[in-house]
Amino acid sequence: MNLIKVNNYEELSQKASEIIIKKIQDNPSFNLGLATGSTPEGMYRKLVEDHQNGGTSYKNVKTFNLDEYVGIPEDDPNSYHYFMNQHLLGHIDIEKSNTHIPNGNQMSDLQRECEEYEKLIDQSGGIDLQVLGLGVNGHVGFNEPGTPFESPTHIVELTQDTREANARFFNSLEEVPTHAVTMGISTIMKSKEIILLVSGAQKAHALSRLLNGEITEECPVTVLGKHPNVTIIADRAALGEE
Ligand code: GLP
Numbered sequence: 001m002n003l004i005k006v007n008n009y010e011e012l013s014q015k016a017s018e019i020i021i022k023k024i025q026d027n028p029s030f031n032l033g034l035a036t037g038s039t040p041e042g043m044y045r046k047l048v049e050d051h052q053n054g055g056t057s058y059k060n061v062k063t064f065n066l067d068e069y070v071g072i073p074e075d076d077p078n079s080y081h082y083f084m085n086q087h088l089l090g091h092i093d094i095e096k097s098n099t100h101i102p103n104g105n106q107m108s109d110l111q112r113e114c115e116e117y118e119k120l121i122d123q124s125g126g127i128d129l130q131v132l133g134l135g136v137n138g139h140v141g142f143n144e145p146g147t148p149f150e151s152p153t154h155i156v157e158l159t160q161d162t163r164e165a166n167a168r169f170f171n172s173l174e175e176v177p178t179h180a181v182t183m184g185i186s187t188i189m190k191s192k193e194i195i196l197l198v199s200g201a202q203k204a205h206a207l208s209r210l211l212n213g214e215i216t217e218e219c220p221v222t223v224l225g226k227h228p229n230v231t232i233i234a235d236r237a238a239l240g241e242e
Helices: 009-026 041-054 080-087 107-123 160-169 185-189 201-212 220-226
Strands: 002-006 031-034 062-065 067-069 129-132 154-157 179-182 193-198 230-235
Touching (some): 041 080, 062 080, 107 179, 185 220, 193 220
Parallel strands (some): 031 062, 031 129
């Protein structure tokens, strides 16, 4: 694993955006895996600025998002569809048909939706670079502690910890969905390359388990220790240095 230490969130966002821009400039038909949450927001802002001022084009890029809540309409401000549109997809020249986010509203057959999402990624040639954030409890995407490492895209029941951590975006804890659809650990591990973005002291424990600990399903992010091409961008607070 390659660890890039940065001083703060601004530098993390800058570094992450530089890596992605370079990849897209080198290979305009890139398959990019994307994440939601507060952590990648700054990186998305910089990608949009670069698109508007520097002209990097996403015309032939395909995106695949990690996860989506179950039962929240796409136009609801708390859906990950809405988030992606607000922070990135609505501001770049990507073809809508090239953007993919699991559909958490396929209520009649969510299991089938999961299988089709997995197939879609494979048939598109796989993900070239997957961006990941990190949950306080070590989750990646919505793969909660205890998720088998072999899991493909699946439906997950969110832990109380995760619902509480994400309640800040909702009016109340009760409004936070109980379930989500997420790429599985095996889906994420099939990506050719991964960048993990970690910012803030509340992530320090989970990050230290990845950097120093054993690889265990009890802390999903530790699986990255088995991947051949991972870059971690972490700020001082996440590294426990401030
Ligand atoms: C959510 C997302 C994850 C994300 C995590 C951390 O639960 N499903 O993909 O990495 O939150 O979010 P944040 O970056 O806001 O701390």
